[in-house]
Amino acid sequence: MDSDGCALRFGILGTLEASVRGEAVDLGPVKQRTVLGLLLCRVNQVVPVAVLRDTLWPDEAPSSARKNLQGYVSTLRRILRVGPAGTGPLRHQPPGYLLRLRPEQLDALSFLELAQAGVAAARGGDTAAAAGMLGRAIGMWRGPVLCDLLDAPAVADDRERLHERYLTTFETWMEARLALGEHRELGGPIDDMVRRHPFRERLRHAQMLTLYRCGRQTEALAQYDALRQVLARELGLPPSPVLTRLYESILAGDPGLEPPPPSSAVTVAGSLPRDVDDFTGRAAAVESLVRELDASGPGQVVVVGGPVGAGKTALVVHCAHRLAGRFPDGRMFVGLRAQDGTARGVPEVLDAVRREVGGRPARLRDALAGRSVLLVLDDAVGEAQVRAVLAATGDAVVAVTSRRRLAGLESVRHRDLEPMPDEEAVLLLTRILGADRVAREPQGARSLAAACGGLPLAIRIAGARLAVLRHLSLSRYAARLADEGRLLDELVAGDLEIRSRLAVWYADLAPGDREWAHRLAALPGSAFSAAQLGGDPVRAEHAVERLFEAHVVRIQPAEVEAHAANGGVCYAVPPVVRAFLRDRPDG
CATH class of the missing domain: 1.25.40.10 (Tetratricopeptide repeat domain)
Structure with missing residues (x-):
């Protein structure tokens, strides 16, 4: 296999996923995905053409079956080629095709x-090592094998x-x-x-x-x-x-x-919330964060930032569940905000951590010294709050989520969570509503995902609403969401809604930045540069950069190069943010 093979990774322990150098890959239509799924299930074995054909067309294969199958394989070869021209893991080998991978390239x-x-460790008497390795193995499962390809009987x-x-x-x-x-x-x-x-x-x-x-x-x-x-x-x-x-x-x-005598290890109550049953997509982000936390030494910190509703907490909790074996002394979850959205005081937060640690120790640093513990600090308000908590938690590996980028924190690793790409957003909607309903209106599903701005929270709310309103078509609901004046009112399902979370995020902004945010939301069109705000260009540019740090705006990737050539960067205000700002009196 080529030396770039390690850049290519696949997942079948859940939905079918693939990434090249950490970036998720669009694997195409369902029959093409089914071919890859079967090859991955039988990795490093030749899968006969007849088996692939019967899997794709179980009743009666069309006359073009062989040509279509060759087309699917050719496209997969092109998508998955990461080395020099002509190389790749998928090759023809009579009487079929062979996908050759290393263990680190496929989760199974x-x-x-x-x-x-x-x-082997358990049989050898090393029970602690066995528990760690088996826990890591269990944590790799995201759901039933190829749960998005349940209609393929050969699998x-x-x-x-x-x-x-x-x-x-x-x-x-x-x-x-x-x-x-x-x-x-x-x-x-x-x-x-x-x-x-x-x-x-x-x-x-x-x-x-x-x-x-x-x-x-x-x-x-x-x-x-x-x-x-x-x-x-x-x-x-x-x-x-x-x-x-x-x-x-x-x-x-x-x-x-009776159990064995207790060791001197710290006892952690295990307050981690349950994993989301239908966690979808985010293959590259999950792989990157799991790898980062798995390799973290004592006291290291990873900050996951992203806009309201991007799924930061769900991502970190999902990864923490997969790392049960890596942190045998416990995984703790502590929220950094009160119920009204204001910041919890540092003494209150540290007391919450102590409650998770057996004996409520006076000195957390001593209690956690030398222990393999993961601490999730959820929804941080700012750097000062996190910095004060970190000073007391010592050797614990810490994952922080925040609606801000927290650029001022020292010696931490930053990960930004962007909105879902369209194909993942539609897949999430499919898992909520069922494949049949989405298949009947593929364009409506894509329009709905676009109206939600790729935010998992918005998509979940839309899916929950449609699951109740069975008579409402996806296209009709997408049209309602496309009306900016109705967007936030439409994104309500029971007690699940997005407006209150946006209100908390808005309250975190400095008064001056709120004013700039309203000016941006009032601009026509979906994209802009700082120069369009008028006035002092340096002041405008600094204001937009502060709003970028707070995830009020995001950079338009496709436009960056063109605008950079003209001396500016192209930004956009996400749909739900623009709707919230236009609906709210100037701050």
């Missing part, structure tokens, strides 16, 4: 490699094979963590998995032992009785001897079931 291969290493066997490996890896991970005495953190994950897989006895064993060690003996016994009844009714079988022995040991209060 990385998962299998980590899972195998974790099992079903591969999906089932990988899912079974996921379940056995999860069970081994739970057992390793129980052996480390981490039962208090396992109740939620095990209960959720048991609900989905009620007949798996290793999961039931881990659940019963977790309940018993948490002092919930009656519930542990009840789980056994529930399983016994289900097995008898559905399969005509009794529970296994292993599970029966555990039941009898719990009844007898066997001291051998």
Whole structure:
């Protein structure tokens, strides 16, 4: 494989994703994506042309099937070529095609490699290392394998094979963590998995032992009785001897079931919010942030900035869940704003962190010293607030989200989260509304995504509203959203809306910057340069740059080069921001 191969990465543990040098790749129409999905499921194996043909046309292949398939493969070769001309990972090899990748290039291969290493560590007696590696492997899953290609029957066997490996890896991970005495953190994950897989006895064993060690003996016994009844009714079988022995040991209060003595490690309550079930897209951003946090040393900080509704918190939480094994001592989540949107005081924030750390230590730095802990500080108001918290948290790796770029923070890494590209926005809408409804109105879906400005929050609100208003067509709703005077009123679904979040963001602006923001929103058209504001050009340019830092405006990438040649940069006010500013009296 060419030396640039590591620049090419794929994901199938969830939706199909691909990136080249960190940038997400548009993989084209569904049949082309299906070809790639099947090749990835059978990576490093030759997939016969007949198998690909039958997958694409399961009923009856058209006379042009071979030509169409060759066209899909040719396009994929062009898209995925990152080395010198003529090279790439996808090649023809009779009787079909071969996609050759390294483990680090495909999440499924990385998962299998980590899972195998974790099992080997467990068998070798290194339980802590096993728990870490298995946790990292589990964290790589974003959802069911190729969940956006569920209509491809040829992928079903591969999906089932990988899912079974996921379940056995999860069970081994739970057992390793129980052996480390981490039962208090396992109740939620095990209960959720048991609900989905009620007949798996290793999961039931881990659940019963977790309940018993948490002092919930009656519930542990009840789980056994529930399983016994289900097995008898559905399969005509009794529970296994292993599970029966555990039941009898719990009844007898066997001291051998007690957890191991506690270590000196800090105990973290684990306040991380649940991951979003339908987290969509953002492949390059997820890969970059996971890699950044995974490689971070003690006390390192990553700041994720972005406009209101861009999905900053969802991204960081999603990545934190994937890094469970990297941070075995805990992952904490603390909001930096009060319910009314104002900044929480630093003493209040630090007290919230102490509540997450066992024993409420007086000195957080000492309690977290040498520990592998991730602290998420959500929705920071400004640099001073974050700087004061960081001074007290010592060795914890910290991920900060903010509506500002927080350029004044020292020795931190910055990541900006831009609005979703159109194809990802439509995919998110598809996961909310279902493929059939979106397929009936593809242009309406694209128009709706554009009207939402690519903001995941706005798209989720629109999707939730349409899910209730089944009679409302996507095209009609997109037309309503395109009316700027109605936009914010339309983006309401129950108690989910975007106007109040924009109001908090607006309140953070200095009075002078609010005035500049209103002047920008009043300009005609969607793009502008600082020179169009008139007056002192230096003052205008500085004002626009401050608004750029606060995500009031964004740079128009396609226009940058042309305007730079004319001595200026082209900016734009996002649709929801412009609608909010035009609807609000001058600040």
